[in-house]
Amino acid sequence: MFPESYSKEEKALAKYLLKRIGQSLLTLAIILTVVFIMVRQMPIDGYFENIDKLDDAVIKATLDSMGLNDPLLVQLKNFFVGVLHGDLGTSTRYSAGVPIAGIIASKAPISIEMGLLSMAVSMLLGIPLGAAMARSKNKFWDKFGTVFIVLVNAVPAAVYYIYLQSYGSLALNVGMLFERENWVSWILPVFSMSLGNIAYYAMWLRRYMLDEMNKDYVRLARAKGVDSKKITMRHVFRNAFVPMIQYIPTSLLFTISGSIYIESLYSIPGMGGLLVNVITKQDNPMVQALVMIYSCIGIIGMILGDILMAVIDPRISLNRKEGAR
Amino acid sequence: MKGVKDNISESIEKSMLEFAAYDSEAAEKAGYSNYSYWGSTFRAFLKNRVAMSLLIVLGVILLFTIIQPYLPGQFEANLVIDHPITGIQMMNIQPGLTNVVETAEEGTLLIVTPWENSEWAAVSNLLLTIPSRKDFTLLQYGDDFCQVEYDGKNGYVKNDFTTKLKLPDDYEDTPYTAKSNLAVKMYTAPKEMTNNKGNELFVKKSSLTINDDGTAVTKEKAELRLLPDTRPFLFGTNNAGQDLWAMVWSGTRTSLTIGVAVAFFQAIIGILIGVLWGYVKALDRLLTEVYNVIDNIPTTIVLILISYIMRPGVSTLIFAMSITGWVGMARFVRNQIVIIRDRDYNLASRCLGVGTFRIIFRNLLPYLVSVITLRMALSIPGAIGSEVFITYIGLGLPVSIPSLGNLINVGRKLLATSASYQLVFPTIVLSIITISFYILGNAFADAADPKNHL
Numbered sequence: 001m002f003p004e005s006y007s008k009e010e011k012a013l014a015k016y017l018l019k020r021i022g023q024s025l026l027t028l029a030i031i032l033t034v035v036f037i038m039v040r041q042m043p044i045d046g047y048f049e050n051i052d053k054l055d056d057a058v059i060k061a062t063l064d065s066m067g068l069n070d071p072l073l074v075q076l077k078n079f080f081v082g083v084l085h086g087d088l089g090t091s092t093r094y095s096a097g098v099p100i101a102g103i104i105a106s107k108a109p110i111s112i113e114m115g116l117l118s119m120a121v122s123m124l125l126g127i128p129l130g131a132a133m134a135r136s137k138n139k140f141w142d143k144f145g146t147v148f149i150v151l152v153n154a155v156p157a158a159v160y161y162i163y164l165q166s167y168g169s170l171a172l173n174v175g176m177l178f179e180r181e182n183w184v185s186w187i188l189p190v191f192s193m194s195l196g197n198i199a200y201y202a203m204w205l206r207r208y209m210l211d212e213m214n215k216d217y218v219r220l221a222r223a224k225g226v227d228s229k230k231i232t233m234r235h236v237f238r239n240a241f242v243p244m245i246q247y248i249p250t251s252l253l254f255t256i257s258g259s260i261y262i263e264s265l266y267s268i269p270g271m272g273g274l275l276v277n278v279i280t281k282q283d284n285p286m287v288q289a290l291v292m293i294y295s296c297i298g299i300i301g302m303i304l305g306d307i308l309m310a311v312i313d314p315r316i317s318l319n320r321k322e323g324a325r
Numbered sequence: 326m327k328g329v330k331d332n333i334s335e336s337i338e339k340s341m342l343e344f345a346a347y348d349s350e351a352a353e354k355a356g357y358s359n360y361s362y363w364g365s366t367f368r369a370f371l372k373n374r375v376a377m378s379l380l381i382v383l384g385v386i387l388l389f390t391i392i393q394p395y396l397p398g399q400f401e402a403n404l405v406i407d408h409p410i411t412g413i414q415m416m417n418i419q420p421g422l423t424n425v426v427e428t429a430e431e432g433t434l435l436i437v438t439p440w441e442n443s444e445w446a447a448v449s450n451l452l453l454t455i456p457s458r459k460d461f462t463l464l465q466y467g468d469d470f471c472q473v474e475y476d477g478k479n480g481y482v483k484n485d486f487t488t489k490l491k492l493p494d495d496y497e498d499t500p501y502t503a504k505s506n507l508a509v510k511m512y513t514a515p516k517e518m519t520n521n522k523g524n525e526l527f528v529k530k531s532s533l534t535i536n537d538d539g540t541a542v543t544k545e546k547a548e549l550r551l552l553p554d555t556r557p558f559l560f561g562t563n564n565a566g567q568d569l570w571a572m573v574w575s576g577t578r579t580s581l582t583i584g585v586a587v588a589f590f591q592a593i594i595g596i597l598i599g600v601l602w603g604y605v606k607a608l609d610r611l612l613t614e615v616y617n618v619i620d621n622i623p624t625t626i627v628l629i630l631i632s633y634i635m636r637p638g639v640s641t642l643i644f645a646m647s648i649t650g651w652v653g654m655a656r657f658v659r660n661q662i663v664i665i666r667d668r669d670y671n672l673a674s675r676c677l678g679v680g681t682f683r684i685i686f687r688n689l690l691p692y693l694v695s696v697i698t699l700r701m702a703l704s705i706p707g708a709i710g711s712e713v714f715i716t717y718i719g720l721g722l723p724v725s726i727p728s729l730g731n732l733i734n735v736g737r738k739l740l741a742t743s744a745s746y747q748l749v750f751p752t753i754v755l756s757i758i759t760i761s762f763y764i765l766g767n768a769f770a771d772a773a774d775p776k777n778h779l
Contacts, residue, residue, distance in 0.1 A: 027618045038634055154763035155756050156710030158717055159733060162748070166740045257625035261714060279633055280719040291630050298623040 016310060024303045031295045036079055039288045040072065047092045047284055088292075093283040094274075100289045104271060110180070111263065111270035115255050118190045122197030122251065127244075129198065130205025134240075135232055137210070145202055152199035157258065161265055164192050178266040189266045193258040197251040204247055208240035245312060249305030253298055362775070366695065369772035376768035383761040386754075390581060393574040398556045400568035402575030402727055407566065408524050409553060410440055410447050414566030417744050418521060423557045426526055427518045427549040434513040435533070435541045438525050445553035446533055447525040448541060450518040452480045455509045463503045466496055470515035473503075480511035520551055527553040560750045563735065572727045573751055577758070579728040583642055583712055584705035590647035592701050595654025596693075600685055602655060603662030616656060624649040628711060632720035639722065642715065646708050654700055661693050695773030702766030706759035713755075729755045 047066065048054060063069050067078055088100040133145040168188045169176045179185045213236055221231050263273035278286035370376060393399060406415045435448040455461055455475050465472035470481040484490055488509045493501055518526060526549040533541040560569035602612040631645035674684050709729065715721045716730030724731055729751050736748030771777055
């Protein structure tokens with residue numbers, strides 16, 4: 001299957017990646033089918049701008065023209081053909097008749113910018129926090145971090161987002177709503193979105209570093225008289241950092257669910273706010289399309305995490321699926 | 326050197342160098358350990374002071390949530406409280422320990438509004454309303470209230486943005502004639518004895534001398550209340566005129582019901598599938614593939630989709646959260662079962678012909694009780710949080726069913742106003758509950774870990 005010039009490991013890696021991608025495509029197909037069938041069970045109100053004003057003949061004609069009276073399998077086939085051509089259907093209530101792909105394309109960039117920014121911020125703050133906690137076990141940073149982690153994990157995000165928005169905008173002296181041009185108004189949404197991930201990274205890095213510190217090679221280094229700061233940075237941190245990569249996909253999922261809330265709270269014109277908007281307007285095709293897009297992002301995130309893990313850490317056996325994630 | 330030797334020999338007791346007699350009881354002791362798993366778990370848990378105090382706090386809150394509607398002096402949740410005379414809703418009343426708004430000294434002149442009640446009288450100190458642009462005589466200037474005379478009656482009017490009195494430049498040189506472009510209320514005393522909507526207060530008839538002309542004088546120090554009732558609005562009222570205290574506890578009941586039900590169903594589904602997955606080798610591959618598919622979907626999205634498709638209601642929320650939450654539990658149970666499935670004692674049971682069910686329920690699951698409890702304890706705050714989130718995006722419970730999510734969602738818009746207590750109280754109760762469950766769950770997991778037993 002592979003040319004001789006590739007080593008055994010590379011072949012195993014390629015095989016693993018192919019298998020993983022195939023698996024994801026299958027997952028994606030299953031999800032799209034399930035979502036499609038589920039949305040078909042909704043009342044038909046969601047396909048019309050104002051159903052009360054229309055008579056039955058018009059309703060039937062419209063449904064026919066949308067193909068909604070076809071057998072389910074035919075609808076499903078048409079839908080998949082459409083998706084493969086990049087056609088997600090047209091909006092019905094949010095902005096009637098406009099292709100959904102276009103609406104989403106105009107909303108996606110800001111969501112992506114915010115999401116990436118927030119993931120960067122959460123690493124930049126979470127990883128130093130975790131390292132500081134591990135180094136100062138039972139001292140200030142550890143206690144501070146523990147309280148922070150407990151609060152962020154235990155108090156529902158919806159609650160502290162509200163307080164952060166209200167008091168944060170007073171403290172920063174910005175409006176409660178987002179303005180794209182004003183960089184100060186980016187701080188609160190991005191920071192709020194990052195909080196969960198900061199706690200998550202800090203918690204796991206601390207745990208890994210403490211595990212690592214109890215290992216023999218660290219003890220040996222200490223016995224040789226290596227500076228403790230050097231041990232932490234050179235040995236412990238490096239080794240503890242690798243398994244952190246597996247948390248990137250999960251943190252992406254956190255960012256997604258955070259963005260749905262944050263975007264509508266700050267009126268950010270992105271996809272998350274759009275989802276809340278079309279749900280309240282009961283625009284079936286839009287909800288369907290957005291749910292699918294979010295599922296795709298989730299799946300892509302997971303697969304990227306796995307690939308990154310496989311490429312970076314050669315110790316991980318690719319043939320056996322690890323139970324820990 | 327010699328001194329050291331002497332010290333050692335002195336410190337050794339003579340008895341230590343004698344032969345020990347055979348003691349059958351002591352011989353028994355060596356092979357016996359009184360270690361008991363649950364005993365050690367509880368001992369470790371009891372040592373954790375923070376967890377113990379939170380356990381008490383949580384116990385009190387849970388108990389209170391259950392018995393609150395049966396306690397005396399409670400308003401009904403969802404009951405819109407109207408003013409008995411005007412029928413206006415008692416909106417946005419600030420929280421307080423009593424519903425006494427004013428204390429009238431003995432001899433205070435009050436105006437009685439005719440109202441049929443044997444015990445209570447509806448009173449205010451609103452003498453009359455001076456129509457807009459009518460002249461009145463200002464007798465004494467004050468920064469808050471001015472003493473005026475109008476229509477032959479002596480009284481006080483407010484001096485602020487609600488009255489906008491038109492006064493001469495030399496306004497302290499009284500008396501003079503003044504007027505306002507607004508209708509101005511004239512009170513019998515330099516203070517306002519009405520509720521926040523300007524309506525009547527209630528006072529016990531026994532403390533009044535009621536005159537025939539519709540006025541009354543207090544016989545003694547009298548308490549003027551918001552309602553003909555002594556029940557206080559401990560958490561104030563919300564902007565629909567409902568008692569927030571009753572709403573918060575009713576909402577806590579709803580949220581906890583959801584949380585407990587979700588934890589229960591997640592555990593049932595998760596354990597069932599986890600056991601099948603881990604124990605039945607033929608199903609392992611299939612279920613692993615199914616898991617890989619399901620685990621890739623963001624749970625938030627599933628939650629949103631299911632709540633969107635089904636009617637909003639408590640059962641929908643429980644269903645949606647149970648269906649998304651069992652995956653973690655199943656994987657966890659599976660991993661544990663795979664680890665202990667083929668241990669010798671299970672092998673022995675199988676060789677002796679013990680049935681699969683008996684092995685699972687007697688040999689395997691008892692090992693997992695502590696960790697299953699932990700996951701259940703953690704899924705309660707998770708479910709409560711999800712309810713808040715789902716309510717925010719407009720897929721939650723209808724407003725007629727109070728829940729912490731509903732209350733927070735309503736209070737959210739009021740944080741920057743004087744009615745911020747409508748957000749603060751629900752969030753405090755919610756945070757205490759979720760933080761307690763979280764810390765207790767983790768403390769219990771630590772205590773249940775045999776590594777921490779001594």
